[in-house]
Amino acid sequence: MNLRAIVFVAAAVLFAAIDAISIDHDKVQPFPQPEPVTDSEKAAVKFKPRLKIINGCGVYSAVNTAGETSGGLKGTGGDSGCDDYGKIAPVSKFDIIDGTAPKFGVSTAPYVSDGYLYSTSEDGDSQDPIMWEQLTDAARAALETTDFGRADVPFVDKNFSEELEDAWPF
Template sequence: MILHMLATIASLAAAHAAVIDYNEIEPLAQPEAVTVSEKAAVKFKPELRISDGSQVYGRSAWHNDVWAIMYAWYFPNDEVTHNWENIVVWIDNPALEEPKVLDISTTSSGGYVRYSPPEKSDFDGDGPQINYDVESSTSYHHGLDTTSRGGDFQDLIMWDQLTEEARAALQNTNFGEAAMPFKDGNFTANLAFAKPYTFLN
């Protein structure tokens, strides 16, 4: 599948906010993973099955003694003006030699679907295989789910790897009803919302 290069707010910021068509902008290149958390994020980076491509962003943190990695995609060329979707991959500890995936949560219709535990058939190696559901696009339903069918990798850039300018653009841009899921003020709340039932106290 040939991926179309879609515009991202962060890449616009990196290009000094030049105004060009969405299909003329390439996603930000994936930086080298240096820290433990960055290496874990790359290790468990999902494949996305979709007819068009998108930049994938990541942000990770401890949440209730479990390491959460959020992968988020922005879809600017969608049936709606803006659309953000994300998954959260829950692992035991990124510092372990062989960290393990415990659960996966995916966005769907404004909430999260939890796969506890996820099916082995929904993985390609360490990375989960994710499908972007637009089959119900006439009703403006968009969401992600796991799949046994392979997709494609997009370059991943983590929140802390972005330039200050790019983070500010993502933090402050008004996406209308499509809330940016991993910015300050939303990230921790979304982890609490996405938390698998097996983690509830």
């Protein structure tokens, strides 16, 4: 194979990854949870969280194995489903764990720029963890390069270190 052909193939692959195809949010097939092999994968499965959507939209996969990304949900202009009355009450530390699964609530109140996550005693749905290394190359490339508007992907290379620093409590 000559150098010209190699460069052409490499460029085609690069442009295909950068120009990821956007598909309807409900057409993105989630990654199946692979059998855990490493210690971190086993821990992620053992302690996978239960997520209760308190306010806002449900969780949808953003990318599939081919690197096609969700086009997202389009706003309708209405805010009838956006009420948040600050349901805050003391939560027993024993109520926020279901066996080994921590229970989290997520809310995307209209007055908060990003969604927020907190401990809750409410039961939610189990979320299958997929580690970054378990994603296909096409999926990782799409998450790194797709513009999701105001939503930042926290675990891509350009954001990950800053997200860890922001999460550090000390």
